[in-house]
Amino acid sequence: MSEFVFGSVDGLGDSAGKYAVLTMEVPWNLVKDRMGGTPASITMVTGLESEYLDRLAHDLPSVDTVFGIGGGVAVDAAKYIAWKRRCSLILVPTVVSVDAYVSPEIAVRYSGVVKYVAKLTPDKIIIDYKAIQSAPKNLNTAGAGDIYSITTALFDWRLAHEKTGESYDANIAAEAQKARDKLVANAGEIRNVTEKGIRVLIELHKEENRLQTLAGKSRPEEGSEHTFFYTIEHLTRRNFVHGQAVATGIFISSHYQRGDEDTAAQVMDSMGLVFRPREYGVSREEFIETLLRMKSYSEKAPLPFSILNLVEVTREDAQTLWQKVSA
Numbered sequence: 001m002s003e004f005v006f007g008s009v010d011g012l013g014d015s016a017g018k019y020a021v022l023t024m025e026v027p028w029n030l031v032k033d034r035m036g037g038t039p040a041s042i043t044m045v046t047g048l049e050s051e052y053l054d055r056l057a058h059d060l061p062s063v064d065t066v067f068g069i070g071g072g073v074a075v076d077a078a079k080y081i082a083w084k085r086r087c088s089l090i091l092v093p094t095v096v097s098v099d100a101y102v103s104p105e106i107a108v109r110y111s112g113v114v115k116y117v118a119k120l121t122p123d124k125i126i127i128d129y130k131a132i133q134s135a136p137k138n139l140n141t142a143g144a145g146d147i148y149s150i151t152t153a154l155f156d157w158r159l160a161h162e163k164t165g166e167s168y169d170a171n172i173a174a175e176a177q178k179a180r181d182k183l184v185a186n187a188g189e190i191r192n193v194t195e196k197g198i199r200v201l202i203e204l205h206k207e208e209n210r211l212q213t214l215a216g217k218s219r220p221e222e223g224s225e226h227t228f229f230y231t232i233e234h235l236t237r238r239n240f241v242h243g244q245a246v247a248t249g250i251f252i253s254s255h256y257q258r259g260d261e262d263t264a265a266q267v268m269d270s271m272g273l274v275f276r277p278r279e280y281g282v283s284r285e286e287f288i289e290t291l292l293r294m295k296s297y298s299e300k301a302p303l304p305f306s307i308l309n310l311v312e313v314t315r316e317d318a319q320t321l322w323q324k325v326s327a
């Protein structure tokens with residue numbers, strides 16, 4: 001298990017030996033004057049293609065420690081380089097929109113396709129409140145998407161168990177439910193991105209990672225709500241903030257599962273979790289097309305059994321849901 005340090009990066013470089021930094025412009029500017037020490041190299045990461053990362057690993061000077069400072073891309077690149085070069089790894093997530101920093105999986109792209117090539121547990125994860133709080137609030141609250149998704153994911157898991165006999169673990173489900181309830185209980189702190197809100201998101205990302213490992217699958221947090229995210233990225237060929245598109249998916253799945261999408265909307269608003277597709281640049285036509293294709297995408301992929309296997313999504317439904325989700 002990695003050691004989490006809640007506080008700041010101040011003076012961190014002084015005790016890191018010879019170190020390299022993998023980062024991006026905006027996050028680096030937030031911490032560079034406070035780090036201490038002198039980095040042997042600073043790389044502005046531009047992507048996660050394997051050829052590019054191999055070149056970076058090859059060109060890196062000899063160092064004791066690699067720092068990954070920034071969002072998902074900087075963090076994933078640093079994991080890969082530290083693994084290739086066998087040096088220690090310190091991660092400084094400067095936004096908590098995705099949970100790449102708690103997962104040991106190293107994700108690399110081969111001609112655009114994500115592959116998990118190895119696992120590496122970072123030696124330390126430094127939570128610098130100041131850097132995180134200077135990121136746009138909406139990006140941090142998006143980190144709640146993959147935790148609130150437990151609501152609809154557990155419904156699908158249980159449904160799959162009843163309909164197909166897929167293995168289901170009631171204890172893991174109960175613990176996931178607890179994590180989800182803790183999230184909702186801290187809605188105000190999360191919306192305001194307070195230190196407590198940040199800490200809760202990080203603890204729950206860790207907890208979720210633990211439960212997925214225990215279950216041996218992503219069922220505790222991933223169900224039909226993720227299908228919206230996969231389908232819209234596939235259809236539009238654009239990238240969206242993961243937690244926000246998943247949040248739209250939660251709204252849709254809630255409608256088909258229990259008809260309680262209004263409650264879901266209320267909770268997501270209370271956390272400041274953006275879920276209205278218009279707010280992140282999706283048009284009415286794109287939304288409707290995505291809804292109409294979710295079922296076939298799920299069957300073709302194929303994604304695990306979910307509520308989508310049991311419902312028909314009509315154009316009329318999709319139009320009504322667009323009106324509701326835009327209100």
Ligand SMILES: [Zn+2]
Binds near residue numbers: 146222226242246
């Ligand atoms: Zn997710």
